[in-house]
Amino acid sequence: MSDSINGPLLTRRALLKSSAVAGGGLVLGVNLTGCASSPPIADAGSLSPDAWLQITPDDRVIFQLDKTEMGQGVITSLPSLVAEELELDPGRIHIHLAPVHSRFQDPLQVTGGSTSIARRWEPVRQTGAAAREMLRAAAAERWDVPTAEIEVRDGVISHAASERSARYGELAEAAARQRVPQDPPLKDASAFRFIGRSVPRTDRVTKSTGEAVFGIDVGVNGAELPGLITAVVIRAPRFGAELQSFDGHTAREHPGVIDVFQISSGVAVLADGYWPARKGAEKVTARWSAGPIEHLDSASLEAAQRRALDEDSGRRVRNDGNFARAADAAERVIEAEYVVPHLAHATMEPMNCTAWMRNGTCDVWVPTQGPDIVQAVAAEAAKLPRDRVRVHSTLMGGGFGRRGIPDYAVEAVEIARLAGRPVKVVWSREDDMRHDFYRPATCNRLRAALGADGNVLGWEHRMVGPSIISNLVPDFLGALLPGWMPSGLTNVLGRAGGAVIRGRDSSSTEGAADLPYAIANVRVESLVHDPGIPVGFWRSVGHSQNAFVVESFVDEVAHAAGVDPVAFREQRLAGHPRHLATLRLAAEKADWGNPAPGRQQGVAVHASFGSYVTEIAEVSVENGRIRVHRVVCAVDCGLVVNPDIARAQMEGGIIFGLTAALKSHITLENGGVKQSNFHDYPLLRMDETPEIEVYFVDRDAPPSGVGEPGTPPIAPAVANAVYAATGQRLRRMPFTLDRA
Amino acid sequence: MIELEVNGVLREIDMPLDTPLLWVIRDGLRLAGTKFGCGMGLCGACTVHLDGQPVRSCLTPLSSAEGRRVTTIEGLGDGSSVATLHPVQQAWIEASVTQCGYCQSGQIMAAVALVDANPDPSDAEIDRALAGNLCRCGTYPRIRAAVRRAAELKRRGEAVVQTWDPAVAVAPVGGLPA
Ligand code: FES
Numbered sequence: 001m002s003d004s005i006n007g008p009l010l011t012r013r014a015l016l017k018s019s020a021v022a023g024g025g026l027v028l029g030v031n032l033t034g035c036a037s038s039p040p041i042a043d044a045g046s047l048s049p050d051a052w053l054q055i056t057p058d059d060r061v062i063f064q065l066d067k068t069e070m071g072q073g074v075i076t077s078l079p080s081l082v083a084e085e086l087e088l089d090p091g092r093i094h095i096h097l098a099p100v101h102s103r104f105q106d107p108l109q110v111t112g113g114s115t116s117i118a119r120r121w122e123p124v125r126q127t128g129a130a131a132r133e134m135l136r137a138a139a140a141e142r143w144d145v146p147t148a149e150i151e152v153r154d155g156v157i158s159h160a161a162s163e164r165s166a167r168y169g170e171l172a173e174a175a176a177r178q179r180v181p182q183d184p185p186l187k188d189a190s191a192f193r194f195i196g197r198s199v200p201r202t203d204r205v206t207k208s209t210g211e212a213v214f215g216i217d218v219g220v221n222g223a224e225l226p227g228l229i230t231a232v233v234i235r236a237p238r239f240g241a242e243l244q245s246f247d248g249h250t251a252r253e254h255p256g257v258i259d260v261f262q263i264s265s266g267v268a269v270l271a272d273g274y275w276p277a278r279k280g281a282e283k284v285t286a287r288w289s290a291g292p293i294e295h296l297d298s299a300s301l302e303a304a305q306r307r308a309l310d311e312d313s314g315r316r317v318r319n320d321g322n323f324a325r326a327a328d329a330a331e332r333v334i335e336a337e338y339v340v341p342h343l344a345h346a347t348m349e350p351m352n353c354t355a356w357m358r359n360g361t362c363d364v365w366v367p368t369q370g371p372d373i374v375q376a377v378a379a380e381a382a383k384l385p386r387d388r389v390r391v392h393s394t395l396m397g398g399g400f401g402r403r404g405i406p407d408y409a410v411e412a413v414e415i416a417r418l419a420g421r422p423v424k425v426v427w428s429r430e431d432d433m434r435h436d437f438y439r440p441a442t443c444n445r446l447r448a449a450l451g452a453d454g455n456v457l458g459w460e461h462r463m464v465g466p467s468i469i470s471n472l473v474p475d476f477l478g479a480l481l482p483g484w485m486p487s488g489l490t491n492v493l494g495r496a497g498g499a500v501i502r503g504r505d506s507s508s509t510e511g512a513a514d515l516p517y518a519i520a521n522v523r524v525e526s527l528v529h530d531p532g533i534p535v536g537f538w539r540s541v542g543h544s545q546n547a548f549v550v551e552s553f554v555d556e557v558a559h560a561a562g563v564d565p566v567a568f569r570e571q572r573l574a575g576h577p578r579h580l581a582t583l584r585l586a587a588e589k590a591d592w593g594n595p596a597p598g599r600q601q602g603v604a605v606h607a608s609f610g611s612y613v614t615e616i617a618e619v620s621v622e623n624g625r626i627r628v629h630r631v632v633c634a635v636d637c638g639l640v641v642n643p644d645i646a647r648a649q650m651e652g653g654i655i656f657g658l659t660a661a662l663k664s665h666i667t668l669e670n671g672g673v674k675q676s677n678f679h680d681y682p683l684l685r686m687d688e689t690p691e692i693e694v695y696f697v698d699r700d701a702p703p704s705g706v707g708e709p710g711t712p713p714i715a716p717a718v719a720n721a722v723y724a725a726t727g728q729r730l731r732r733m734p735f736t737l738d739r740a
Numbered sequence: 741m742i743e744l745e746v747n748g749v750l751r752e753i754d755m756p757l758d759t760p761l762l763w764v765i766r767d768g769l770r771l772a773g774t775k776f777g778c779g780m781g782l783c784g785a786c787t788v789h790l791d792g793q794p795v796r797s798c799l800t801p802l803s804s805a806e807g808r809r810v811t812t813i814e815g816l817g818d819g820s821s822v823a824t825l826h827p828v829q830q831a832w833i834e835a836s837v838t839q840c841g842y843c844q845s846g847q848i849m850a851a852v853a854l855v856d857a858n859p860d861p862s863d864a865e866i867d868r869a870l871a872g873n874l875c876r877c878g879t880y881p882r883i884r885a886a887v888r889r890a891a892e893l894k895r896r897g898e899a900v901v902q903t904w905d906p907a908v909a910v911a912p913v914g915g916l917p918a
């Protein structure tokens with residue numbers, strides 16, 4: 001998700017506190033918000049719900065993960081941070097997925113924006129260090145020796161002179177009685193044993209044996225959800241269409257179907273399994289209203305965007321110098337228009353959620369990036385106070401921003417409320433493709449003013465598209481507001497908030513407004529045009545399209561100026577040493593200028609989410625087909641917490657971006673989505689995957705994110721390489737070549 | 741009532757004959773390792789073996805599996821330790837192939853079929869055998885390397901040596917209230 005909704009980077013220290021759990025050993029909690037609140041429904045004898053770290057008397061070390069795992073590796077990297085300070089092999093740490101708690105909110109308990117490591121870097125290490133110091137103090141007290149002589153290593157506390165030692169668990173209760181140090185000493189980077197090393201993923205075994213439990217698997221192999229049934233939902237064929245009537249009689253008679261009823265998003269069909277539910281749903285006839293955008297299609301949307309650019313100037317998000325004057329003084333002005341389509345997230349695990357309401361409480365098992373957002377909307381759907389809703393986060397079969405939106409959880413709770421038993425809502429791939437919150441389609445016009453000597457005097461970028469934030473806020477603001485606020489008020493505030501935010505949403509201009517090159521006159525303008533297509537955060541958000549637009553046009557300008565694309569960038573990045581370092585590293589590793597025979601190279605540089613990335617693609621074009629052979633990626637993400645996971649994220653980000661560059665797009669047709677499954681929304685496949693090399697710039701700056709920054713530069717790197725190979729400039733995604 | 745052999749055990753199934761094997765496995769036999777990704781034979785997440793051959797279980801009706809041998813990811817090894825898993829799984833673990841992990845059961849089943857049939861697959865053969873298995877997280881480079889490694893382990897009759905303790909408990913879902 002975008003930086004823009006996550007507020008300022010959390011650099012303040014966590015307020016550590018220890019909580020007493022009878023027989024629970026040492027429990028260290030955090031408070032990221034600085035304000036207290038009542039704890040959620042506590043399970044007796046369980047890990048204290050707001051604790052990050054617990055050391056039990058039977059010597060188990062438990063880390064409660066408040067971030068959710070969608071493949072990005074927080075389930076490994078965050079425990080490594082605590083393990084480092086606690087002097088313990090990360091493999092020995094038991095990981096629990098945390099419930100919703102206000103102490104984990106900063107300001108939301110959301111996983112996204114490549115922020116998990118950046119924001120947890122200090123507080124999680126502090127938690128481990130505090131536990132270590134409390135264990136040392138407890139040992140010193142028990143053995144009556146100076147604390148300074150106590151050693152802590154690999155789960156054992158020892159005092160060499162007296163040859164005494166104890167396991168962490170043995171001292172856990174005594175440690176819990178020690179004062180919690182608020183400023184425990186953190187290890188020096190030179191002493192790190194786990195940070196900076198490729199601690200293997202803790203989930204690699206269960207994800208290779210089929211044992212890992214994703215949302216869709218909840219209750220499948222256990223008896224813990226008695227009477228669990230499956231529901232599918234028939235949703236509107238067009239955005240904004242309302243259900244007018246439906247006939248569920250024939251469906252109800254289908255073997256295995258239990259019930260058919262209306263919910264807010266459509267018609268739910270409940271059955272004793274997915275297949276009877278799906279077959280039953282085929283027998284439902286539903287009538288829908290035309291809806292507000294019945295005649296909208298991708299071509300008319302694009303035409304409307306062009307008109308908006310013709311007629312309006314938009315909000316100026318950057319204005320250095322005077323572009324108009326630079327353009328007047330220029331020897332020539334080059335211009336181009338770039339268009340990007342809507343895109344679906346297409347996580348491999350379709351949306352799903354399980355809910356069970358009983359005795360005035362509601363349990364929700366959900367693969368989500370925002371458990372507290374789920375809690376807020378589930379409470380509303382359940383008509384219960386938030387503290388009666390327990391959210392159990394599960395592993396996610398991919399997120400990429402899609403699972404920050406809780407629409408599927410609302411469905412599950414609405415259905416469970418009426419069904420009176422546990423229900424799992426499962427979306428088909430078609431549902432998933434047609435009811436996503438899409439990466440926005442945008443249209444961009446760029447101009448560059450060139451002087452007689454080829455010098456770049458000015459740069460102008462004008463763009464039009466919807467605003468993700470104002471699109472989402474009216475529906476989901478509830479999660480941002482305190483729980484006591486009446487829901488009517490939340491809705492009103494939501495709409496008002498949407499209007500205020502509209503036009504100020506930096507997620508549409510990120511990666512464009514912050515053009516890093518030294519150009520004296522830069523003007524960037526953004527127009528909001530929102531026809532009512534649901535849009536959302538898609539891996540790297542605004543950067544995903546803006547890097548393509550900006551870095552492709554930079555390449556156009558370099559060629560127009562007659563300068564080598566790497567040299568052109570180098571000359572204008574003197575003020576941005578971190579960009580520059582990745583550019584030089586990538587150029588060296590890719591042997592820029594000397595591609596393999598029959599291939600051409602293209603380069604792109606882009607910073608996002610605090611990380612700096614250069615990618616160089618090596619492509620060939622044969623029979624009108626683009627083949628990407630090799631990608632060299634150089635990244636500066638500060639100190640690399642786990643090189644292997646970081647490398648995997650860059651590889652995955654590049655492949656995600658290649659799908660957008662080469663394969664897929666969403667087409668609107670009659671106010672709905674044309675594509676339905678992987679035959680018409682194809683993903684990059686193994687036989688199309690290039691060799692990918694990832695290099696890290698050696699830095700000890702605090703770590704930044706790696707989940708998203710790999711995606712933005714790959715499309716322009718490929719487009720620029722295709723230009724080098726064919727002379728064709730690709731200004732529309734996904735790329736198609738003229739068969740000349 | 742239909743009989744199938746699933747992971748070496750004879751099972752009687754009382755579900756409509758048109759039910760895809762995928763939903764027989766998940767909803768009927770309650771084995772969750774085989775995944776639903778597209779329901780149209782387009783992604784490979786549901787790959788299982790039928791008489792040793794990889795098939796898309798979402799497109800295989802129960803009727804056509806009658807009397808045949810079904811192997812799912814749960815049937816590959818006894819799971820008591822990494823060394824007892826299939827060489828493909830061992831290679832997957834060694835290389836930390838997985839990201840979200842959702843596609844991996846299908847990838848592994850496709851790779852096992854390949855490596856069992858072809859002791860030394862070339863890169864082109866690996867690409868061909870796995871091109872129908874989609875991974876949205878983009879784990880393809882590691883899958884390719886892990887298949888090569890699995891074939892090597894299998895040829896040599898070796899098991900991977902774990903340098904880190906693999907027995908890490910991950911609470912599968914939030915605990916249920918009493
Ligand atoms: S679910 Fe069977 S191929 Fe996708």
Ligand code: FES
Pocket residue numbers: 071348397398838839840841842843844874875876877878879
């Ligand atoms: S690992 Fe996530 S889809 Fe393959």
